[in-house]
Every structure is written in C-alpha cells, then in structure tokens.
Amino acid sequence: MKIVCIGAGPAGLYFAISAKLRDAGHEISVVERDPPGATYGWGVVYWDDLLDTLYINDRESAQRIRAASTVWQDQVVVMRGGRAYLSGYGYSVNRSALLDVLAQRATDLGVDVQYERAVDDLAEFADADLVVVADGANSRIRQRCAEQFGTELVRGSNPYIWLGTSRVFEEFTFGFEQTPQGWIWFHAYPSAAGVSTFIVECQERTWQALGFDELDDAATTRLLEEIFDEHLAGHALISAARGKPASWQRFTQVYNQTWRHANAVLIGDAAHTTHFTIGSGTRLAMIDAVVLAEKLRENEQTGNALKEFDGEGHAAMRAVQAAARTSMAWFENLDRYADRDAVDFCFAMSSRSGLQPPWRYQVHRLTQNPLVRKGLRIANTAMRWVRARRRGESWQRRGAVSRP
Structure with a gap:
C-alpha cells in the first residue's frame, strides 16, 4: 500500500512507525512543511497508560522516549502564599526530543521522511492508496476540505503563551x-x-489591561518575569524554542463530523483537539496512530478500516472532549473560585470535570498532611515500579527531578 502522511508530528510519525511494523511492504512517506527540529512548545506530559501502549506497540521507540523523559511527583497549587497538593505522578518529555526519537525510528524502518515540503492540496497525492492528514489543529488540508469533513471550530477566550524557564520544577x-x-x-x-515548560494563561480582559496586546516579545517576557518573580526564584523565562519566539494564542477546539474523505483520513489534532489543561493531546494523537495502523492490518479493504476507525474513534472521543470543554470553561471563569484559600481552590480545580462525592473533599484535606503525602509518594513510587516491571521496562530511578 502506498501511504502518505502529511505532518511530521507525533501523530504522523508514530502512524508511519506503527503501519510499517505491521507490514514492512507498505510504501510510506511523511512530508513536513517545516525543517528538521522545528517545533512549537516545550514539553509534553503523559502517564503510564500511554507508556504501556507504546511498549506493546513498539518497544524500541518506547525505550528511547522513556529514557528522554522526566518523572514528576504530585501536582501543587500555589496561591496567596499558600500551597495545596494533589497526589500522583506523571512523565514529561521535551517535544523536540520526542520528535527526534520518532523521526529516527521511522527512518530506521524505511519510512521516507521529507522536510521543508509544503502540502496544501490532496490532489498532489491522488495516486496514493491512503493520505493520513496529521498536520495539527490548524491543518491546511482540513481547511480546504472543511465541508467534506464537517469541520466545526470553537475558539476559546483565554489568551495563553507557551514558554520555557531555567527554573526546574519538581512538581507539576x-x-x-x-x-x-x-x-x-x-x-x-x-x-x-x-529546563521546565511554563505555560501562562489569563482572561482576555486581564491580558488587555496588562498591555500584552501591545508588548513585543522581549517586553512580554520581562513583564511575566516580574509578575511571577517569586515562583521563578530568580530564573529567566525563555521565549524562543529553536529560534522562533513564542506568541500569545487562543485555544481552538476542533471537531469534525467525519474523519475520512476520499482517500484521506484525519488523525491527532487535525481530527480533534482537547484543551491543554487536561494534558491529553499527544497521548490521543499517538493512540490514533496505533488504532489506525491496526485497523488497516485487520481489514483487507481500506474503506472498511477507515469506517471502523472513524466510528470507534468518535465514540471514544465524546467523553474526552466533553471533559476538555468543561476544563477550558472552568479556567475561563476562574475568578468565580478565586476567593477561596489554596486548599479549597485546589479541590475546586481538581473536580472541575465532574461532580464529586462529599467524602472526596475530606480525603483531599487529609492529603495535605505532610506525612500522608510522604506515604502517598512511596505508594506511587511502588506503583510506578510495578507498572515498569509489568511492561518489561528496566527499572532505574532515572529522570528524577532535583529540587531547586
């Protein structure tokens, strides 16, 4: 099968890897408009569920991704001088390191990865058996075929900017x-x-009142360093990621009535987006890649594979996108909850995607005790060890973050 992937992000590259592993006879090309190494943002977060999937699907790239990742323990809310905690752990990896791993693995498997090649029209690949459109939330291909895909875009109201900092945060x-x-x-x-990822967000009226609509890159960074001086502990914010300065954005919710049209299929952010406050974008993109590759393996007819991928994918995304919309709306109306102390505010934030039973609040209060938190950290470390052994990962206490 001749397959073209448009976009060398996590979705496009990991689909190419997954499809090639299932059938080395596939002729797969990945085309990307940007040069090698060009990427937006800093780090992406993920959890054990994705790592389990990656190890099952392709142990080679999973090991490299895990080796490049950092483990963080707990989530902490800092507000009015108070601190409140949510127990748990996760992983984070620099986006450019993730793309480097995936691009190298794809190349090793015989995928033709082409950079600095812009594609704006599906007609260019009329001879392909399948075109996988994985060029992100602002997909040009999807925009050209918006009517056929039934595209609906909803723009969030909060401005946000994706920065880095030399301050290393131990917790999320x-x-x-x-x-x-x-x-x-x-x-x-x-x-x-x-290096840490540092995403700044505020309401539109605050953004305008602070003058960010008129400040250049350097002035924006200086003002944010002043506002968050205590949190940054003297460290600098970094705007440029591989030479390109960050810019303020508004999150765009992407929904498509169908992900397939002619010989093309949408995956990842081109098909659906989830607000960054639930941290699922990269995970969903890579799962799309695995599921689509598996559907193609299971079905002799490409049309049947795409139909199953589309139907099952939409069903799986309903709850996730609903939670993401709720999370985005909560942060867009954050001032409604800001009169609370750090502990109560933290609980409101953690329960923003659904109703919670009364006992959950009492548990939350209990977990603010330092001894309880220490016990939970030990339990989480044990759970991480169990998950690592189960998937065959060699256990090391690597990726731990030094307390600044």
Missing part, C-alpha cells in the same frame, strides 16, 4: 497571581535537563 505546579488588572496564572513542569 499551578501558580496563581492576583494583579491589579486581574488574575494571571501558569502551569509548569519539567521537560528536559535544566
């Missing part, structure tokens, strides 16, 4: 600052050695 940290112009906050987590 949410920091909230009240300025005379309104609340502004960040989400920070380790993403590479000596």
